[in-house]
Amino acid sequence: MTLAELSRGDRAQIIAIDSQKNSVQRLMVMGLVEGIEIEFLGRSLGGDPIELLIHGSALSLRQTDARHFTVTIADKKDGS
Amino acid sequence: MAEPAISSVPLENLTISQGMSIALVGNPNAGKSTIFNRLTGLRQKTANYPGVTVEKKVGKLNLSGSLYDLIDLPGIYSLSPQSADESIAVDVLLGRVEGTPQPDLIIAVIDATRLYQGLYLLQQLVELGRPIVIALTMTDDAIIKNISINTRQLQDKFQGVPVCELVATTGKGMRSLDTVIRNTIGKNYPQKNSYWKELRNASNEIQQKIGESSLKLVDIERAIINADPVAIESIQNVLGPETNSELLRYRTELCGSEPPIAVEARVRYSWIKEALPILESKAKAPIRWATKITNWINRPLTATVLFFGLMAIIFQAVFAWATPLMDFIDNTTVGLGTWVQDVIPPGIISSFIADGVIAGVGSVVIFLPQILILFLFIIVLEDTGYLARTAFLMDRAMRATGLSGQSVIPLISGFACAVPGIMATRVIPDRRDRIATILAAPFMTCSARLPVYALLIAAFIPNINVGFANLQGLVLFGLYMLGIIGGIGTALLLKRSALRGPNPTFILALPEFHIPSFRTVLLKLLDRARIFLRRAGTVIFTVAILVWALAYFPRSTNIETERVEAQAQASTVLTGSILETELNTIDNEAAAAQLAQSYLGRMGNWIEPVFTPLGWDWRISAAVIAAFPAREVVVAVLGTIYAVGAEADETSLVERLRSATWPDGRTVFTLPTVLGLLVFFAWCLQCAATLAVIKRETNTWRWPVFAWSYMTAIGYIGALLIYQIGSV
Numbered sequence: 001m002t003l004a005e006l007s008r009g010d011r012a013q014i015i016a017i018d019s020q021k022n023s024v025q026r027l028m029v030m031g032l033v034e035g036i037e038i039e040f041l042g043r044s045l046g047g048d049p050i051e052l053l054i055h056g057s058a059l060s061l062r063q064t065d066a067r068h069f070t071v072t073i074a075d076k077k078d079g080s
Numbered sequence: 081m082a083e084p085a086i087s088s089v090p091l092e093n094l095t096i097s098q099g100m101s102i103a104l105v106g107n108p109n110a111g112k113s114t115i116f117n118r119l120t121g122l123r124q125k126t127a128n129y130p131g132v133t134v135e136k137k138v139g140k141l142n143l144s145g146s147l148y149d150l151i152d153l154p155g156i157y158s159l160s161p162q163s164a165d166e167s168i169a170v171d172v173l174l175g176r177v178e179g180t181p182q183p184d185l186i187i188a189v190i191d192a193t194r195l196y197q198g199l200y201l202l203q204q205l206v207e208l209g210r211p212i213v214i215a216l217t218m219t220d221d222a223i224i225k226n227i228s229i230n231t232r233q234l235q236d237k238f239q240g241v242p243v244c245e246l247v248a249t250t251g252k253g254m255r256s257l258d259t260v261i262r263n264t265i266g267k268n269y270p271q272k273n274s275y276w277k278e279l280r281n282a283s284n285e286i287q288q289k290i291g292e293s294s295l296k297l298v299d300i301e302r303a304i305i306n307a308d309p310v311a312i313e314s315i316q317n318v319l320g321p322e323t324n325s326e327l328l329r330y331r332t333e334l335c336g337s338e339p340p341i342a343v344e345a346r347v348r349y350s351w352i353k354e355a356l357p358i359l360e361s362k363a364k365a366p367i368r369w370a371t372k373i374t375n376w377i378n379r380p381l382t383a384t385v386l387f388f389g390l391m392a393i394i395f396q397a398v399f400a401w402a403t404p405l406m407d408f409i410d411n412t413t414v415g416l417g418t419w420v421q422d423v424i425p426p427g428i429i430s431s432f433i434a435d436g437v438i439a440g441v442g443s444v445v446i447f448l449p450q451i452l453i454l455f456l457f458i459i460v461l462e463d464t465g466y467l468a469r470t471a472f473l474m475d476r477a478m479r480a481t482g483l484s485g486q487s488v489i490p491l492i493s494g495f496a497c498a499v500p501g502i503m504a505t506r507v508i509p510d511r512r513d514r515i516a517t518i519l520a521a522p523f524m525t526c527s528a529r530l531p532v533y534a535l536l537i538a539a540f541i542p543n544i545n546v547g548f549a550n551l552q553g554l555v556l557f558g559l560y561m562l563g564i565i566g567g568i569g570t571a572l573l574l575k576r577s578a579l580r581g582p583n584p585t586f587i588l589a590l591p592e593f594h595i596p597s598f599r600t601v602l603l604k605l606l607d608r609a610r611i612f613l614r615r616a617g618t619v620i621f622t623v624a625i626l627v628w629a630l631a632y633f634p635r636s637t638n639i640e641t642e643r644v645e646a647q648a649q650a651s652t653v654l655t656g657s658i659l660e661t662e663l664n665t666i667d668n669e670a671a672a673a674q675l676a677q678s679y680l681g682r683m684g685n686w687i688e689p690v691f692t693p694l695g696w697d698w699r700i701s702a703a704v705i706a707a708f709p710a711r712e713v714v715v716a717v718l719g720t721i722y723a724v725g726a727e728a729d730e731t732s733l734v735e736r737l738r739s740a741t742w743p744d745g746r747t748v749f750t751l752p753t754v755l756g757l758l759v760f761f762a763w764c765l766q767c768a769a770t771l772a773v774i775k776r777e778t779n780t781w782r783w784p785v786f787a788w789s790y791m792t793a794i795g796y797i798g799a800l801l802i803y804q805i806g807s808v
Binding site: 017019020022023024025026027028029030031033034035036041042044045046047048049051054055056057058059060061062064065 | 157158160162193194195196197200225227338339341342344345346349350353356374375379380383384472473474475476477485585586587588589590591592
């Protein structure tokens with residue numbers, strides 16, 4: 001499962017990154033690395049881009065970049 | 081409120097470097113500018129770095145009599161730059177920018193609520209081996225969020241670098257920052273250990289091979305990680321052709337087949353992940369209203385409603401709120417003009433002051449309240465974080481044009497002024513996307529178009545209600561839409577032709593909603609008022625005087641003799657109010673005749689054929705031509721032209737425009753003419769400052785020349801179509 005497939009309120013841990021793309025590397029510099037936990041805050045108008053919370057900072061990125069991050073869900077938020 | 085003593089250094093002296101320099105470095109939105117404003121007060125100015133257009137904000141810092149240059153660098157996340165302004169920040173830090181010495185002290189601005197990202201940059205900054213202090217900002221926010229930072233541990237983890245806790249909005253902690261700066265700057269500073277030991281070992285080995293060299297370890301490390309061309313060239317000068325294979329060997333040793341930046345991120349963040357629990361403790365934060373607002377704004381439906389609602393409020397405010405102030409300025413200028421004509425006997429001096437200076441400059445200054453209200457909204461939207469939110473919301477829609485949400489911020493700034501809008505494009509990483517945005521920005525209805533629209537709408541669009549809306553407001557809204565359509569259409573065409581390229585990506589840190597600091601908003605607003613008044617006092621003043629002179633000279637003695645004779649004759653046969661009216665009519669006809677044979681009248685008549693198809697008389701033509709350096713000049717020029725050729729008792733420019741006629745008595749400003757004129761101003765690029773900034777941003781004359789020709793052409797064609805279709 002990738003970052004792009006999460007839904008609002010999910011918490012997930014990044015387990016693997018395909019880091020060849022420049023924009024993916026930029027996201028890594030901003031803190032999206034293996035082992036960290038993120039919260040999925042939501043999607044923009046039309047479902048893309050998405051917004052994440054990483055250690056208190058909100059970050060937005062497009063689905064095309066989000067697909068390069070493999071995650072496992074740590075805490076599925078029910079409802080919302 | 082603790083504040084550094086304000087010195088009285090004149091602004092001009094800011095260019096002279098009198099001593100050591102200090103740089104403010106940190107993540108975007110970490111609070112650098114607030115600290116900068118606190119430390120420098122009004123002793124700051126904005127310039128540009130040579131060769132690039134990134135704004136360079138410098139100010140003077142006075143610490144117990146010693147003056148330092150303070151530089152506010154663009155926000156960065158790391159020393160691996162990805163856009164024009166990030167490059168300049170890194171280059172200044174590495175001492176590679178001509179005219180900007182390497183900072184003698186770095187103030188690392190770290191947001192206490194975003195320690196995780198801040199520590200990444202902090203590692204790299206400490207490794208630079210320059211004197212450094214940590215300014216921990218947003219500590220008040222951190223308390224609200226139940227985050228507590230152990231500053232003693234922070235200092236310890238970063239090898240003794242002093243830490244100051246600040247509440248920038250209230251000024252708390254600024255005094256201790258002053259003390260720490262004074263104690264650190266200019267002192268001998270030991271090289272710090274690296275947080276990526278393997279990389280430091282590699283750079284040490286390379287430095288030993290190069291031998292005694294001025295090349296710093298950090299430069300070598302940037303050569304390994306970022307293939308930094310400047311650093312590679314310096315190494316090549318010593319190692320020769322084996323440089324590249326040597327660098328590649330180390331790169332492979334450190335990173336294998338993974339990209340070096342990705343490896344660096346993993347190494348540094350794994351250190352941060354271990355250190356973070358020691359440095360900060362987070363209790364369960366109460367749900368804050370800021371978070372609630374942010375979440376609420378985020379919902380697609382509220383976001384859409386809010387966006388259009390805000391735009392509507394802004395338009396309303398710009399017109400309704402400004403009216404009392406504008407009436408005040410209007411009455412003052414009219415009163416001043418009448419007073420001058422009463423006090424000074426009629427003739428050249430009276431005409432120069434009343435028609436040239438007061439009518440010309442006054443007709444532009446009157447729009448200061450509207451422009452400031454507009455800027456107030458844009459500044460507040462930016463500082464609350466809403467503008468970044470808009471970029472996020474509009475990204476999907478912008479994709480249809482081939483651009484990303486990142487182009488939204490420059491375009492919305494363009495509603496205030498294209499110049500800062502174009503400068504705001506520097507965060508766009510791809511050059512083609514950046515140029516497409518630069519060329520779309522001048523279409524956005526800027527504050528200088530507002531006077532033109534306001535004047536013509538007030539004069540010729542009836543103030544009636546159509547359904548719920550006011551017709552004048554609707555027309556204005558239509559003109560804003562026209563600008564947006566022009567800009568978006570241009571970007572779309574360019575991205576499909578000359579600037580075709582891969583689809584851009586969109587990565588943006590979204591600041592949480594927060595209430596902007598009154599002080600920051602006020603400083604920015606004052607800055608805009610200063611820029612506007614300076615323009616009114618220089619460019620517009622000069623053009624108004626020039627136009628007055630062209631409209632006043634040469635004086636025909638024949639017309640003057642005829643006027644005196646006609647009035648003398650009328651006095652013998654008429655009396656009372658009929659005589660009064662007749663005398664006025666004679667004055668008016670004489671003034672119009674004088675104007676028609678003046679230099680301006682002759683030039684206008686000469687150029688008139690070009691604009692006759694648009695329904696413009698020589699006066700409009702002359703005013704539009706004069707407005708090419710700055711579009712709001714058209715209002716001043718119309719003010720002057722119609723003052724020179726008008727009856728003395730007519731007061732407002734609006735009424736003078738309404739009563740303007742062709743020689744055969746037809747009204748000049750018919751609805752098709754006015755609408756055409758509005759379309760012309762919506763699309764034409766009449767702004768020398770914008771052309772200059774496009775040249776600087778794109779580093780070639782090709783784009784400003786293209787933008788000017790293209791926009792003038794579609795403005796002309798638009799006005800032509802409207803007039804011709806409307807007149808059928």
